[in-house]
Amino acid sequence: MENTPVLVWFRRDLRDHDHAALAAALASGRPVHCAFVFDRNILDALPTRNDRRVDFIHASLQQLDAALRSRGGGLIVRHGRATDELPRLAAELGVNAVYANRDYEPAAKARDAAVARQLAASGGSLQLFKDQAIFERDELLTGAGRPYTVFTPYKNAWLKRLSAADHAPLSAPGRFAPVPENLPTLADLGFAPTDLGELGIVPGMAGARQLWDEFRAGRIRRYGALRDFPAIRGVSYLSVHLRFGTISIRELVTAALAEQADSWLNELIWRDFYFMILDRFPQVVDRAFKPEYDAINWADWPEGLAAWQQGRTGYPLVDAAMRQLNHSGWMHNRLRMVVASFLCKDLGLDWRLGEKYFADQLNDFDLSANNGGWQWAASSGCDAQPWFRIFNPVTQSEKFDPEGKFIRRYVPELARVPDKFIHAPWTMGRLEQEALGIVIGRDYPGPIVDHAAAREQTLARYAVVKKAV
Missing domain, CATH: 1.25.40.80 (Serine Threonine Protein Phosphatase 5, Tetratricopeptide repeat)
Incomplete structure (x- = not known):
């Protein structure tokens, strides 16, 4: 058994150091193969073939492969359904133990259970470790x-x-099994390079x-x-x-x-x-953590959702944040809270709509944090704060972007607006707007909702739910 190889299955752990599954595999004293699967169950559902996350993973795998090769190993990469590819690869390599780091998403747990069953049917095992x-x-x-x-x-x-x-860092001496094959290209996977370099993302x-x-x-x-x-x-x-x-x-x-x-x-x-x-609590994937909040009567307003997505709400900080997301695939954490509160409690829209948009757009999309953040904003999640916490988009702007530097970077049509109006440009007089060449309603939208009125509607919407509890 000492020369029977083991296989490390990399997933969301694309490094060759301080890696729990890899350290455990090397400590076994057996030759270690390393593999990654571009899972079609995930890739086929993506809305575009120009996905920054796939590009990021592919480039990260190239670095991982080089690091493993410098240690005598290398990375085997497959493209298919992980539930098919992992058991097949284990059989090809004569592996009876697959090591991987544990994932907590329901779909990943189901995938791992399916792989474990198939490995067990042929006398093998999937061993999972805490790493992330x-x-x-x-x-x-x-x-x-x-x-x-x-x-x-x-x-x-x-x-x-x-x-x-x-x-404490995890490492162990050991030996790798050499890998002759090369990694597939993005084109081999059906994807194209993106603008990671232009965005400065390494x-x-x-x-x-x-x-x-x-x-x-x-x-x-x-x-x-x-x-x-x-x-x-x-x-x-x-x-x-x-x-x-x-x-x-x-x-x-x-x-x-x-x-x-x-x-x-x-x-x-x-x-x-x-x-x-x-x-x-895996039910949080599509339901409120606090079940009573699934009874909220959310607004049906496609135009409001589109304005939010496009950064055309008329609230400069909200719009700048959404444009940052659309441009770069990233948003500052304070702004994630602001725009989420705005969607749920100013526009009255279901938090799941925002969660899905973030999932599609974010380079760093992580189901646990994204869901947790959105349910926090909607007051339906794990939160000790009261349901009537509602961010004011103007005062948030005044407090956290006092000189409007961030706003001007992403909403350039407001570049000439004076600091005292940058957070609420609709409060400028018409003559001043004309003089600046930024007429609200023509060059930049007016507020899509009145925050004070929207706040009262939200309080009423939530009060109905709380009264029913």
Whole structure:
């Protein structure tokens, strides 16, 4: 058995270091094959063949393959349905053990269960490891033995339990099986290159390292003070790398603790929390975490949804944020909250519509965080805050983009509007609008809704639900 090879199945963990499944495979003392499957169950459902995420994964795999080859191995890449390709590849290689890191999404769990059944039918096994979270599944429970459903008690338990062993890097000596074949091209997969380079997005471990080194050297300790201002380079920009595992969560937690960067660590704990919620409460994928909120009578307003999607609501910060998303596939976290609140509580539209649009557009789309964030905004999720929290898009703009720098970057038609009007340009007089060449309703839309009136409608909409409980 010592020379019987094992197979590491890479998924959302595209690195060759501090990798739980890879470390376990190498520690087995057996030759290690490495594989990745471009799963057609996922790819065939994508709306375009110019998908930045596929481009990012493909480029990251090239780096991973090079790193593995430098260690005597390499990456086997298949294109098909993972439930077919993994058992087939295991049989071809004579592998009876497949190692992979655990995923918490319902579809991924079903896929893994199907692969495990097929491997078991031929005497093999699928062994899953914790890698993308510090704590998972039932590792943190309330005193009553139940999963936490509110973040602050979860965070306190997370911090209380944390030890150095929980975030220690994972590695082991071992031997790789050589791989003769080359990776498929994007064209082989039916996809085309995208504008990642134009956007300054560097995929793979190299891109993650570049961003991480810059953030840790200059901003991690100031994250709490800078993170809410979209015109400032204050955040890490690592979300897409965390999504595809080109950097290790253990390394980030270790650094956050060393730097005493509590605000940054808090965000990493939120990430674990949302993984846990999705894993323990999979119904949140299409239903409200708080079931009573599925009874909300959402508006039916396709034109309002389209205006929100296109960044044409007449609220400059909302529009700038949506245009940033449409242009780059990324949105600042503060703005994700603002535009989500606006969709649900100003436009009165179902949070699932916004969640789906984000899922289609975001380079860093992660089901757990996306769903958690949208349900937070709609007050239907794991949230201790009251349902009547409604962001005012004008005051949010005044507070977090006070000079309108971010607005002017993405809504250039407002570039000449003075600071005192940039957050609510419809309050300018007609003569001033004419003088500036920016007439509201002609050159830039007026507000699609009156926020004060929309707020009252939202309070009434939610009150009906709360009264019925």
